[in-house]
Amino acid sequence: MPADDFSLRKIAIPAYGPTLLYGLATGAILPVIALSARGLGATVALAALVITLTGVGSLLTNVPATIVTTRFGEKWALVAASAWCALAMVLAASVPVLWVFAVAVFMVGMAGSVFGLARQSYLTEAVPVYFRARALSTLGGVNRIGVFIGPFAAAGAISLFGTAGAYWVGAAAAVGAGILSLQVPDLAVRSPGAGAAVSAPDAGPAPTVRSILRSHARVFRTIGIGVLLIAAVRATRQAVIPLWGQHIGLDPTATALIYGLSGAIDMLIFYPAGKAMDTWGRRSVAVPCMLIMGLGLGLLPLASEATGLLLAALLIGFGNGIGSGIVMTLGADFSPSPGRPQFLGIWRLLADIGTMAGPGILSGVTAAASLSAGIGATAVLGLLGAVVLWTWVPGRKAAVGSITG
Structure with missing residues (x-):
């Protein structure tokens, strides 16, 4: 697709529609996973373990997801992931057995890994480099909007059918995501074209995970570490706000409101973030992102009442x-x-390791x-991430592939 002929509007619904519905599907069940596990007889500790199974499923499926996407293409990988997610939701809603429910939660994580890889790979190929950050930050923003809407969409069904209603809403949204994914235009060629900025194809053997890991080892051990730190800080921030609210004696309603307002400002600025990356380079967003989160986390323990926490x-x-979209954009660039x-x-495996490690560090230090x-330890991770990203993310005028190899 020549850059001059590109129009995001032409692919907006098939590119972003499935992501919105898939985010809604996962958002619908996130608040009730622990409650469902408890209702099926799990202890508090076991219920907490069940919640982590989405992350474990994603972590273990990241590399196998490459096989699915490579063999069947992004479009059919999206359809298959949506169908797998819908099946998991139906199992969770209709089979009231704890171990089956745990398997279903694990399946949701598996599906999310395939879906996330396929949608990122598709947009990277389909969108020209000059628009890439806006396209991927919008993808991240649309997913956040879906996750935000999910609990509200599930609330009515929960009032009628109990917690199982959330999973039926999730199943319906996942099916909708799969149907919309059928409208994703096929890519004419899987080559650098408009979307690639790093490597030219060669006539050598087909790439494997091992060969890519070897040829791009320097990227993974430099910028990849920065991505891991971004994911660690992001995952931890979701826990620290309610925990500190409880610590200073706020009631759950006030804490939930503060958490919601934090999420709202998070959702509202994804497109300007992408525009900044496309205009001034990736470093212009990656470093401030970590510095500001690190500063906010550093100030959090100083809050002794609601205003400070807010x-x-x-x-x-x-x-x-x-x-928003920085991890996907850097992955696409390299x-x-x-x-x-x-x-x-x-790349997604590194991010998932960070997602699992961040809360673990918070828990251990606490x-x-x-x-x-x-x-405070999490705030230090944010500052360390800023240093790593400043050191290794190329500046505006540097070649994207300048550290590849």
Whole structure:
């Protein structure tokens, strides 16, 4: 697709519609997974473990997802992931057995890995480089909007059918995502074309995960570490706001309102973030994203009442919001073609490791010292991430592939 002929409007519904519905599907069930597990007889500790199964499913499926996407293409990978997610939701809603429910939650994580890889790979190929960050930050923003809407969409069904209603809403949304995915235009060629900026195809053997890991080792151990730190801080920020609210004695309603306002500012600025990346370079957003989140987290333990917590939460939300799409954009920039799905699978694996590690560090430091120390450790991760990204993310005039190899 020549850059001069590109129009995001032509692919907006098939590119973003499935993401909105898939985000709604996952958002609908997130608040009730622990409640469902408890209702099926799980202890509090076991219910917490069940919640982590979505992350475990995603983590373990990132690399296998590359095989699905490479063999069947992005379009059919999206359809298959949506169908798998819908099946998981139906199992969770209709089979009241704890181990079946746990398997269903794991399946949701598996589906999310394939769906996320396929949608990122498709937009990277379909969108020209000069528009890439806006396209991918919009993708991240649309997903956040779907997740935000999900609990509200499920509320009515829950009032009628109990917690199972959330999973039926999720199943319907996942089916809708699959149907819309059928409208995704096929890519004429899987080559650099408009969407690739790093590697030219060669006539050598087909790339594998191992060969991509070897040829792009320097990217993974530099910018990849920065991506891991971004994911760690983002995952931890979701826990620290309610935990600190409880610590200073706020009632759950006030804490939920503060958390919601932080999420709202996060959602509202995804497109300006993408525009900034396309105009001034990736570093112009990646570094401030981590600095602002690190600053917000550092200020959080100083909050002793609702106003202080709100200001820190808004700062954290703003920092996360300006980084909308940054992980996907950096992955797209450095992914080679051929070999893009394999590269992005490894990239998503690094992000998922960070997502799992961040709350683990918070928990460990809190257990060893205090909650404020745990939050402080997370703030340090944010500042460390800013240093790593400043060091390794190319400036505006640098070649995107300048550290590949």
